[in-house]
Amino acid sequence: MTTTLQALQTDTPPFDAGEFRRALGTFPTGVAIITTRGPDGKPVGLTCNSFSSVSLDPPLVLWSLRNASKSMDAFQGANGFAINVLAEDQSKLSARFASGSIVDKFEGVGHSDGFGGVPLIDDCVARFHCTTFAQHAAGDHVIFIGKVERFEHGREQDPLVFYKGAYMMLAQSLRELAAQGRVSVKSLIEARAGVYELLLRLACERGEAIDFEAMEKHLADMDAQTERGDMAARALAALEYFSLITKAAHNDVLALVAQTLATLMHHSVMAQANAMPYAAMHQPELTPLRRQMLSCMRARDAEGAAAAVRAYFGHVEHFQRQAGTVS
Ligand SMILES: Cc1cc2nc3c(=O)[nH]c(=O)nc-3n(C[C@H](O)[C@H](O)[C@H](O)COP(=O)(O)O)c2cc1C
Numbered sequence: 001m002t003t004t005l006q007a008l009q010t011d012t013p014p015f016d017a018g019e020f021r022r023a024l025g026t027f028p029t030g031v032a033i034i035t036t037r038g039p040d041g042k043p044v045g046l047t048c049n050s051f052s053s054v055s056l057d058p059p060l061v062l063w064s065l066r067n068a069s070k071s072m073d074a075f076q077g078a079n080g081f082a083i084n085v086l087a088e089d090q091s092k093l094s095a096r097f098a099s100g101s102i103v104d105k106f107e108g109v110g111h112s113d114g115f116g117g118v119p120l121i122d123d124c125v126a127r128f129h130c131t132t133f134a135q136h137a138a139g140d141h142v143i144f145i146g147k148v149e150r151f152e153h154g155r156e157q158d159p160l161v162f163y164k165g166a167y168m169m170l171a172q173s174l175r176e177l178a179a180q181g182r183v184s185v186k187s188l189i190e191a192r193a194g195v196y197e198l199l200l201r202l203a204c205e206r207g208e209a210i211d212f213e214a215m216e217k218h219l220a221d222m223d224a225q226t227e228r229g230d231m232a233a234r235a236l237a238a239l240e241y242f243s244l245i246t247k248a249a250h251n252d253v254l255a256l257v258a259q260t261l262a263t264l265m266h267h268s269v270m271a272q273a274n275a276m277p278y279a280a281m282h283q284p285e286l287t288p289l290r291r292q293m294l295s296c297m298r299a300r301d302a303e304g305a306a307a308a309v310r311a312y313f314g315h316v317e318h319f320q321r322q323a324g325t326v327s
Helices: 002-011 017-024 073-079 091-096 164-177 183-208 209-228 233-250 252-275 284-296 302-323
Strands: 032-038 043-048 050-057 061-066 078-086 110-115 117-122 124-138 141-153
Touching: 002 043, 002 078, 032 073, 032 091, 032 117, 043 061, 043 091, 043 117, 061 124, 073 141, 078 117, 078 141, 117 124, 183 233, 183 252, 183 284, 183 302, 209 233, 233 252, 233 284, 284 302
Parallel strands: none
Antiparallel strands: 032 043, 032 078, 050 061, 061 141, 078 124, 110 117, 124 141
16 A cells, blocks of 8 residues: 555656646535624625535535635624525526625625524525534645535525536636736737637527527617717726626537636726726727627527627737737
């Protein structure tokens, strides 16, 4: 046994964090939203897959929170937390609570109070109300152990499962790269241009009347925002237009990729908004190109739609070069 271990140690290449993550990703997990209340009583929550059972008597569970989390103070200062296990149709909630850029993650999310006032999210498959039993520092995470005071087995629905880290790898590692400033605006524009060209081509084949009507309405709303001078809402609506294209492409895998890119883009727009007013970010030459994409989708003209989206991102890159964010 000792010999095998030694052999393993000498043969093992230097520790590769990416490989480590991929190896961990071979272990399928469920997904939960862990919630608590901050010192001001406001609900706080994040998406988590490190949840695990620990003990039956007393009933204990654990999960771990990365040290850099904005929610750390709230969890360390609270007497308890809730574990809300997500159902397979709640992946949007998972993405919402994994986002670092949404200010109020609970806005529009149905929830109520549980034991000790912990926030409970509606329609989950199970919920555990815990008091904090112990906290342990562990590398770049803190492990929280909870004593389960109450629990409910909720809807009879399959749980949301992440396997081989597909979602984690994309959403998490991209987010981390972005946080470290390692996602350049240029590579983000390139990725968006490529992914949306593909999505537009699919939307030309598979888009339905209802998808196109939603885009038509969205573009009208954007025009109204411009007239009102509500440029902050318009900047976000410009990103949302691409979510509608994604929907019209009817491909769940690409939708996940596009959603991740949209989250990164959202970060980037917010960061830019700190440096320049939203009005200065407005690029009027993009408006006809959005319309052109829509009319090409309606006419099932994939080449026309692809040309419009390439022109669109060509303008975006030009604009960013002038703004000095792309060299
Ligand atoms: C599927 C999935 C599982 C996650 N699991 C954890 C986890 O166990 N611990 C953790 O700290 N972050 C985890 N995250 C990342 C957090 O949800 C994310 O960093 C979130 O923005 C943290 O909230 P904060 O903005 O309040 O820091 C996970 C993300 C996803 C998508």
